[in-house]
Amino acid sequence: MLFLFSIFCASEVFLGIDFGAKYLKLATTDLDGSNYKITKLGTHDIHPGCISIKTPRNSVDPLTPQTSGQASIVTGHKALPMVHRIPKSGSEFLLNSVVRDTPEYRTATVLNQTTLLNLYFFDIIKQIPDPAPKGLAITFPTFFTPEMRRKILEPLSHLHIPVKHHFDTLTAISILYANNYLEKYKKQNRTVLFIDFGASYVETHLVNFSWDGHATYADCSVTLWSDKCSGNAFARALAKSIRLPLSQADRMLKNSEDAYFAPDAIQDLRNLLNETLEIGGEIDEVQLLGGGSTYRFVQTVVRQTVTGKFRSNSTKDANSEKTGNNEGYNEKKVFTVDTGGADPNDSPMATGGQVVNATNSTAALPIYKDFDPLYSIVKGTLEAVLMIEGRLKKPHTYIGKRPVASYYVRVGEQREKYCQRHFTCKPTHFTGHGAEFIQIETDPRHLPVGSPTIVNQYRLLNISTLFPAAEGGEGQTEGQENDQGNGIVQLDAPDPIVARVNWCNATVCAPIAFHQYYESNEDYSIYYLMSGRIGEQKIREDIIVKVGRALDRMRALIYPGGSSSMRIDYKVREKYDKYAQEFGDGTFMAGTLNEIEKKVKDIKSLCISLGFRYD
Secondary structure, three states: OHHHHHHHHHOOEEEEEEEOOOEEEEEEEEOOOOOOEEOOEOOEOEEEOOEEEEOHHHOOOOOOOOOHHHOEEEEHHHHHHHHHHOHHHEEOOHHHHOOOOOOOOOOOOOOOHHHHHHHHHHHHHHOOOOOOOOEEEEEEOOOOOHHHHHHHHHHHHHOOOOEEEEEEHHHHHHHHHHHHOHHHHOOOOEEEEEEEEOOOOEEEEEEEEEEOOOOEEEEEEEEEEEOOOOHHHHHHHHHHHHOOOHHHHHHHHHHOOOOOOOHHHHHHHHHHHHHHHHHHOOEOEEEEEOHHHHOHHHHHHHHHHHOOOEOOOHHHHHHHHHHOOOOOHHHOOOOOOOEEEEOHHHOOOOOOOOEOOOOHHHOOOOEEOOOOOOOHHHHHHHHHHHHHOOOOOOOOEEEEOOOOOOEEEEEOOEEEEEEOOOOOEOOEEEOOOOOOEEEEEEOHHHOOOOOOOEEEEEEEOOHHHHOHHHHOOOOOOOOOHHHHOEEEEEEOOOOOOEEEEEEEOOOOEEEOOEEEOOOOOOOOHHHHHHHHHHHHHHHHHHHHHHHHHHHHHHHHHHOOOOOOOOOOOHHHHHHHHHHHHHHHHOOOOOOOHHHHHHHHHHHHHHHHHOOOOOO
């Protein structure tokens, strides 16, 4: 583990992760932004959040520290047929199951969800091609709560991977648009409706872009989502309609002209778009992204729903942009902007610029697919990283956000609404009785089914010390509580994170100390046993490859098979003969890892003496 960690921190490459509910999308970039690459694991560009634990005789009994030594990990595409055959061996929707406690997603009996996610990330990271990244940045769906994010970030921390940044989808796509299309809103504000059509969720973001001569301001007035009109929802409906496996139905969606088999999903998509536009108002353009944006029936529904929602001059702009130089996603170098936070309470309520095919009556509508449908979010993630790391000189983009859900603050027995979805937040006042903990709760209607409604918890530390009467101490009598003052909780709006807590009476206010806490009884012993064994196996495999390569080069120099002017010291030849013999009969890799690495160190010295470097 330490070996892998040291390599990870040594390079100048950043790894970006787009954390979808069904797939991970990975990409890397140099910190100068010159070498952006989609990260493949094997031959695949996208990586299912699927894991299977192979055990002797395909046992699905819970693993113990004693039995885990015989188990192995399979992830991604290779794990899919195994989980389909033995569902209790793992999870097909692991990324979803961590944040949604429903039987549909939590099928595994061999290990709990946290351990499975730890092992999944461990296996994914060890497959990343060299050079290993310096740090990691991850982007979550915008509606993910702090508790959802914590359930993902904590396993990453146990991998000893430096997670330098984490963002949301809104931030990534706003940054990407600002960096590519400044000229569109440099002279006049532009309101863009982003529709991210994913495998498990559809997200809509209505963002107004403006330019003040120095920086971009991206003010988001609406963010909505639904899992009832996602790619999975349509695939399940098609599979049920024609009695096909889900995977086959999923592939057929790409060629479907309409979605007659899924009327409920189509109506939900219309409802989602209509609600977004009713809250946000008129728009100037639509940008489609996500894998489902390539579905023809999705494009048809979008055209039908947004017709009549554009500002009067938008269709005129669309005609000029169709024939103009609309520089697209694949034509740009990676540039980034910062994700500074504009106060939402102060704000007012790429594939080359291709216009989505339309009928004659809607051909002029500014509906575009300017960004890579699969990798736009992960590219926006890396662009945010580059500017935050101070590697690029570009105008900043400040993101103005509204609450994506309604939040409630519970202190003791009191519960008050703090934030109304899409609108402003107000401080919460509380009295002293039972004021030991603060809980931030979310309206369950604004979360996926099975997600935790408590999204943050805090413990108040010094309230009784500051004002003993607030805790019902000596000197307080019934009815005097208001004379002693009250507490005020303020969140870091629009996020459900406590920023400050004060206790105020008629003459003075004093801060109340608090700290975040959560209940966790997770046992990581099996994870460390399995990851340690797998990590050592990976190191041994690397040693075999590199030592074999070094010995081949030595043999060519020491025994050239013809005349050679190079004089070889007999001690060098003697050591080479010894290690070549051990490597050939398999004894070189016998012993502990420390013993093997001592031999590797000696071979490195031999390489240098012969004029080349061990690699």
